[in-house]
Amino acid sequence: MGADIDKKRVVAVCxxxxxxxxxxxxxxxxxxxKTSRKGSTDKGNTVMDFDSEEMERKISLQLSVGHTQWNKHLLYFIDTPGYHNFIADALCGIMASDSVLMLIDAKDGSKAQTERLFDEVKKENKPLIFFLNGLDKEDIDLDRAINSIKKDLTEKAFLLQLPIVEDNNFVGYIDILNHKAFDYEKGEIEIPSNFKDAAEERYMELVEEISTYDDELMEKYLEGEELDKNQLNETLKKAVWSASFYPIFVGSSLKGLGSKELLDGMVDLLPPPEEKYNEPAALVFKTYNDPQLGKMSLLRVCSGEFKSDSNYFNVNKDQEERLGSLQSVQGKSLSKVEGASAGDIAAVAKLKVTQTGDTIANKGSSIKCDFIEMPLPFISYAVYGTSKGDEEKLGAAINKVIESDPSLKFERNSETKEFILTGMGAMHLEVTASKLKNKFGVQAMLKLPKIAYKETIKGKTQSHGRYKKQTGGHGQFGDCIIEIEPLQRGGGFEFVDMVVGGAIPRQFIPSVEKGIKAAMEHGVLAGYPMIDIRIKLIDGSYHPVDSSDLAFQMAGSIAFKDGVEKCKPVLLEPIAEMEVYVPDDNMGDVIGDLNSRRGRVLGMEPYADKKGYQTIKVLVPQAEILEYAPSLRSITGGKGFFTYHFSVYEEVPSQIAQKIIEEAKSEE
Ligand SMILES: Nc1nc2c(ncn2[C@@H]2O[C@H](COP(=O)(O)OP(=O)(O)OP(=O)(O)O)[C@@H](O)[C@H]2O)c(=O)[nH]1
Ligand SMILES: [Mg+2]
Incomplete structure (x- = not known):
């Protein structure tokens, strides 16, 4: 805030x-x-991971914002969570920033999640700098780390700094482009002789690549002429801005090595914000709950200026929205500012209609800042309150949590009557349960969801139902004969009235149907609803005084319950049509695993969105999907993912059906 737009940088740290x-x-x-001592995630005292859940777990669960000044520039950092369970906030961070700082642990190299995030950054076409972190660790294989970046992420990644590691001690780096060496403690040093060749090799490789971005430079390079430093640097910047060349910096954030050079790099090589519109527009990229202030929204101003305590407009909701005090953000600390302009990030409390992803602008505006679809959550658990009180407070509390977590879904399953919480993984849902307890005082329990089994029949029969009661005054009498027969899968329920000659008076025919439908709610095998059945009402009899709606309902119910036992009842289970996306190398194992889950592969084809991946289309019983995610992750090293939707009901194989029936009986 207060800086010129070309002196700002907004960077997502991923x-x-x-x-x-x-x-x-x-x-x-x-x-x-900005701070007088350096925060440590291990000690739980960082500015960025300020949420109690984060401190306890020592990992980032949501994005947070920090800012600082460097070389007369204002730098905003959006620190994002790395674990795939919390990817929603990493995506929100990428959308709110102009460029990305992608960290790679030098020990591990690129990982499945790095690839996932890099794909996203590529899609958004944002410039990106790599930071090879953890070079203080023992036995780092630099080539291996760089090769993993080149192989899994991009060929266009190049070291700008060559780390100097002596006897497992990371002491400095060589500035490859400028042929200079630095010791982090002593300052500039001679290039160590054992690094000269490697540095020269990297220099040639780097310059050859950079010169492809400028014809004049290319010519000089090919002629073997001396290259102008400024021209080289300018071209490097152009290459980075074009989001097709990715420089690699090195360091150790734990030891505080390499940060200054990285800051220089961000100021010199990353682009300033670009004002896209000629009126104020801001993206709300995060909503969270502050213990004192309540609902907080983080705004990234895309263009124009916003003033505190003024009326604006939520474009997505088509409603007015008043912004109270705008605040600058340093982790959880907020301080009031008068306004915010393009490239700034500000927080504001208690917005009424605004949610994450919305655009705030002037009244009547139709500008919508770029945002992306949140990833579809796909791991479901049933959630129960542990007491009656908890049960009652559960829905409201979960909806509060969802407000700050767009990758969470909550709904009631009308079949099983369970409340279902769906998220990105088991850990995501555990954290949600923990938030419910610690922030809203609601004890919740997670269970594997019930499967919406159904029952049907395979045979037909005729059945007679009679309900007769003689009490003191007038009695009850209903009597009917029905035929019960199976319908095709998906046929539902049919009721055919074939009564002739008034054997059952007209007004009681719907009563018989009602009685049968009620009986079908609880199947004879395991109590699941019955489907795909046709009933023909053939005949019956009545009593002029004692017959009633209720008596005919009872007669229908008795006829059905008696008859259905003789119709070879069977259990049905929901089958999902699933698409599984996996690297080519894992195809065999994934298909083997799907087979063991009773999956039937319908087809496979190369996955259009990602090279080296295949899409497997497969039908899998829903019961087998409940715990599929961890299995797929372990087979594919975290690279595989899947989507599914309900497809059809099919008969459960008898051995499995037997178990389900026994379980249902023992629960009763
Ligand atoms: N040796 C070494 N350890 C590091 C370095 N940087 C971070 N660590 C350690 O790695 C662990 C994780 O560090 P964090 O900074 O929380 O990692 P993060 O990327 O923010 O993690 P998430 O946000 O949960 O994805 C901590 O124990 C750090 O002390 C480093 O450069 N060298
Ligand atoms: Mg973190």
Whole structure:
């Protein structure tokens, strides 16, 4: 705030779980004098991971914002979570920033989640700098780390710095482009002789690539002429801005090595914000709950200026929205500002209609800042309150949690009557349960959801039902003969009235149907609803005084219950049509695993959105999907993913059906 637009940088800090993002941002805040001691995620005292759930688990669960000044520039950092369970906030962070700082742990190299995030950054066409972190760790294989970036992410990644590691001690780096070496403690040093060849090799490779971005430079390079430093640097910047060339910086955020050079790199090589519109527009990219202030929204101003305490407009909701005090953000600390302009990030409390992803603009505006669909959650658990009181408060509390977590879904399953919480993984749902307890005082229990089994019949029969009661005054009498027969899958329920000659008076025919429908709610095998059945009402009799609606309902119910036992009842289960996306190399194992889950492969084809991946279309019983996600993750090293939707009901194989029936009986 207060800086010229070309002196601002808005950067999302991304990377796989635990690669050191938060530690790096803490080091930057400390190095640039924003904090007086460096926060540590291990000690749970960072500016960025301020939520109690994060401190307890020592991982980032949601994005958070920090800012600092460097070389007269204002830098905003959006520290994002790395674990795939919390990817929604990483995506929101990418959308709110102009460029990305992607951390890679030098020990691990690129991981499945790095690939997932890099794909997203590519889609959005944002410039990106790599930071190879953790070089203080023992036995780092630099080539292996760089090759994993080149192989899994992009060929166009190039080291700008060559780390100097001596006897497992990371002491400095060579500035490859400028042929200079630095010791982090001593400052500039001679290039160590054992690094000269490697540095020269990297230089040639780098310059050859950079010169493809400028004809004049290319000519000079090919002629073997001396290259102008400025021209080289300018072209490097152009290449990075074009989002097709990715420089790699090195360091150790734990030891505080490399941060200053990285800051220089961000200022020099990453683009400033670009004002896209000629009126104020801001993206709300995060909603969270502050213990004191309540609902907080984080705004990334895309263009124009916003003033505190003024009326604006939510474009997505087509409603007015008043912004109270705008605040600058440093983790959880907020401080009031008068306004915010393009490229700034500000927080504002208690917006009425606004949700994550919405655009705030002037009244009547139709501008919508770019945002993306949140990933579809796909792991479901049934959620129960542990007491009656908890049960009552559960829905409202979950909806509060969902407000700050767009990748969570909550709904009631009308078949099983269970409340179903769906998220990105088991850990995501556990964290949600923990938030419910610690923030809203609601004890919730997660269980595997019930499967909406059904029952049907395979045979037909005729059945007679009679209900007769003689009490003191007038009695009850109903009597009917029905035929019960199976319908095709998906046929539902049919009722055919074939009564002739008034054997059952007209007004009681719907009563028989009603009685049968009620009986079908609870099947004879395991109590699941019955479907795909046709009833023909053939005949019956009545009593002029004693017959009633209720008596004919009873007669229908008795006829059905008696008859259905003789119709070879069977159990049906929901089958899902699933699409599984997997790397080519894992195809065999994934298909083997699907077979063991009673899956039937319908077809396979190359996955259009990602090279080296296949799509498997497969029918799988829903019961076998409940715990599929961890299995797929382990087979594919976290790279595989899947989507599914309900397809049809099919008969459960008898051995499995037997178990389900026994379980249902023992529950009763
Ligand atoms: N040796 C070493 N350890 C590091 C380095 N950077 C981070 N760590 C450690 O790695 C662990 C995870 O660090 P974080 O900064 O929380 O990682 P993160 O990327 O923010 O993790 P998530 O946000 O949960 O994805 C902590 O124990 C850090 O102390 C580093 O450069 N060297
Ligand atoms: Mg973190």
């Amino acid at each position: 990377g796989s779980g635990g690669c050191g993002k938060t530690t790096l941002v803490e080091d930057i805040l400390f190095t640039t004098g």
